[in-house]
Amino acid sequence: GKVLVSGANGFIAAWVVRSLLEEGFSVRGAVRSKGKCAHLQETFASYGEKFELVVVPDITQDGAFDEAVKGVDAIEHTASPFHLNEAQPDEFLTPAIKGTVGILESALKHGTSVKRIVVTSSTAAILQVEKDPKTFSELDWNEQAPRELAEHGSAVPTITKYRASKTLAERAAWDFVKKHRSEITWDLVVINPPFVFGPHIHQGATPDVLNTSARQFYTMLTEPSSPAVRHSGSCWVDVRDVGRAHALALLKETAGGERIIVSAGPYVWQDWLDAAPDAPKYQKGVPGAGKDAVHQLRYDASKSERVLGMTYYTMAETARDAAADWEARGW
Template structure:
């Protein structure tokens, strides 16, 4: 995989979220151009104000529904790298499909847009989760490889449905990442990297964002 250096343009989905704001901020500081997607113009305008010191190097696109066909078709044009961050992280949603559809279909729609309109894209850096790999039934210290998937949580989600707790979220990350790896096999133009984070436990990149853009899971660490 070739290095993508400034002044390349990076697309960040879920740009107003806890992780998304950090990604935007760091890339802007490094000299990249950043294009963020948000679900409303009010959130995008707020980011424009926060990142005003970077001038035209930050812009946003409104994508109200990441699962909608063609949702990223315009935003993906003239982009060199893509970092999808947008995906719900909560156990409070009853229907597992309300977590799985945004994670899975949102990933697939983004990849479809890359293949069709993102002709300059060289790399997709997927924000996955350690939950996509680690099996909760295995003992501490278990070593995992690229071949491992958390099939246990997928099974729990299928068997327990709305009562599967956090396994609903974990299953959504498994299904989304596996689908991405299947899609990357079908082409040889862009590379895929998956980041398997555990807990995002840092200060907000922009403290004032707490008021309007706090993510699904952030309150757990703010109290």
């Protein structure tokens, strides 16, 4: 079958595309402009006609995906803004929500052969900031970020705007499915990753072009940081596992109707410094000092193992492979 992948040039999406092609799917990647095509065409040239690109200039326009969904059997919707630059709430909310609902609407109207749609949400749509350490599961919803945004508007931190955008976009997707249950020919799967690290195959001559999570990963490993920062952390997953999860979400029948956390576990940054290659380029911090850290957030990823059959890259593997990628680029 053929799969439409939105935001195909992104850090995660490029690995989604590769996983799909490796599983034998044909892929139609959607990108915002023509300039984003050449690198992808080169990257996936060996797959010949199994890989094609379409330009969807503005995902917030009504009917933006009407043409792109025609003739595909499944959709993977990854396009959504993720950055920590100052921005008005709507700069996150509008593309996140309208982009998601818009692609579902286009599928409803014109995607007559679509059987499944996978939406890339985030653990940002699951976690809440709490006083005590907590393990979150797919049953949890981030009510906090949308509430704080409703109460305080653009005064909330950027991360809250992002988290609200992911929560509201995912909610809108499930609501759409509920509302149109009798008309749709497809079911919905939602993938919820925490911070995504690892080697990248999207375009990038210098580290500044990295997406938000991969750039933070690169900076933390290569630039000095304070003990407080080295003992802070979150949960993580390798980008190749996120790509594979998106392909498995199409292959596993029972994934239909599920939101699924894909997470390799918690970290503090010192753990990554310990895992980084032993070379002058990489920070050392205080080796081993992360071992006793209290992890404020954890995710129960057992559904991903049960339903998708996921296994996860280890920290040592991800650090090694990301570093090899940077060296190959001469960074």
